[in-house]
Amino acid sequence: MTELPDLLATPLSALHRELGGRMVPFAGYSMPVQYPAGIMAEHLHTRAAAGLFDVSHMGQAELVGEGAAAALERLTPADVQGLKPGRQRYGVLLNEQGGIIDDFMFANMGERLFLVVNASRKHVDLPLIESVLPRGVTLRPLADRALLALQGPGAVAALATILPDLAALKFMGVWEGQGMVISRSGYTGEDGVEISLPAEQAESFAKTLLGLPGVMPAGLGARDSLRLEAGLCLYGNDIDETTSPVEANLVWSIGKRRRMEWNFAGAETIRGQLDHGVSRLRVGIQPQGRQPARGHTPIQAAGLDIGEITSGGFGPSVNAPVAMGYVAREHAADGTPLELLVRGKGLSAHVAPLPFHPHRYAR
Structure with a gap:
């Protein structure tokens, strides 16, 4: 099979x-949408055991220098400065209107912050972050690293057979060693890890993981159906620069301290939405x-x-169609009847x- 041009x-x-x-274009990369077992089998296997996903297309970077956390807080309402070493957190980057430029993960590695941003937005995110950095703080893109996601209830037990320290790691905890940065997190709603490692080691380590009991490869198709069942947003579908974290039901990502300071991009809009409500909700x-x-x-x-509707498909684990979308606030209560116009039919x-x-996170 040749790479897509x-x-x-x-x-x-x-x-x-x-x-x-089976390779398809995604965010400028040639990526596997599925393997011979098929999307349904990969999805259900991840829920039951462990699926290995290649997410190396994501953007990875480090922020180094005194004041890095405070600088990043200019762009996100997340509490970056309050994050303890060895811990990771979810955040959103906002524009001045309170729209979501991207969602991302950041980890406190002690002497640096480790960032993971979306593949389709890294060309926007990294220059934006760089633009707010004070003298002495440096952004280092990590283009020479791969990212693997091992997801499912059997993921950590399998990984701990070769990296025993991982067994004790809690949800959103981060471990570093052997050139790897491993967080107990993911995008499936299941327990699991994301593994950042040097690109030249990725294939060998992936083969090692695939040799562990219960681990099978999984592609973009299963990743999408798993995250949809888990109610997790996909940038460009469920959130974008026209949606705010309040509309997107991501208010939990706004730090308590940040709601007192209101010193982040879009703060005036977000504060007004929290005080007076929004016209639509995810x-x-x-x-x-x-x-x-x-x-x-x-x-x-x-x-x-x-x-x-912003995301929709069939949920193999719930054996039914599932979707997410934005509706007018007065129609957002659970159980509210709706009609969907699918190919012109109600x-x-x-x-x-x-x-x-x-x-099923390891809390």
Whole structure:
């Protein structure tokens, strides 16, 4: 299988071909959407045991220097300065209007901050972060590193057979050693880890992981259905520069201290939304029957347009179609009846609590 033309390749591209991965374009990269077992099998195996995902297309970087955390807080309402060493946190980068430029993960590694941003936005995020740095603080892009996600209830037990220290790591904890940075986190709603390591070691280590009991390769298709069941946002679908963390139901990502200081980009807008409410909210949506409703499907109530699906598909673990989208605030309560216009035909649905499948993090 040849690489797709004009696309970047991850350090695991040869391994994807060897494993029979079906490659598709994603965020400028040639990425495996599935392997011969298929998306359904990869999804269910990750829920039951462990799936190995290549997420090396994501952007990785370090912030080094005194004042790095305070500088990053100019762009995010997350509490960066209060994060303890060896811990990781989720945050959003905001524009001056309170719109989400990207969502990202940041970890306190003691003498530096370790950042992971979305592949489709790293060309925006990294220059933006650099633009707010004071003298003495440096942003170091880590283009020479790969990123693997080992996800599922059997993931950490399998990994601990070769890295015993990982067994004691708690959710959102970070371990560093042997050239690797490993966080107990992920994008599936399951327990698991994300492993940053030098690009030249990625293929060998991935093969080692695939040789562990219960581990199978999984592609973008299963990653998307897993995160949708878990109610997790995909940048460019569920959140973007036209959505705020309040509208997106990500208020929990705004630090308590930050709500007293209001010294981040878009703070005035966010404060107004928290005080007075917003006109629309991101909600879970459960279509009736078996037919999925995809992104951009119009949402109606009583014959009036009230919103749009942003992510939708079939949830293998819940054995039903699942979706997320934005609806007018007065229609956002759980159980509210909706009608989805799927290919011009009405499909009954209702607002459903998120996540569709329970999170099983190691808290």
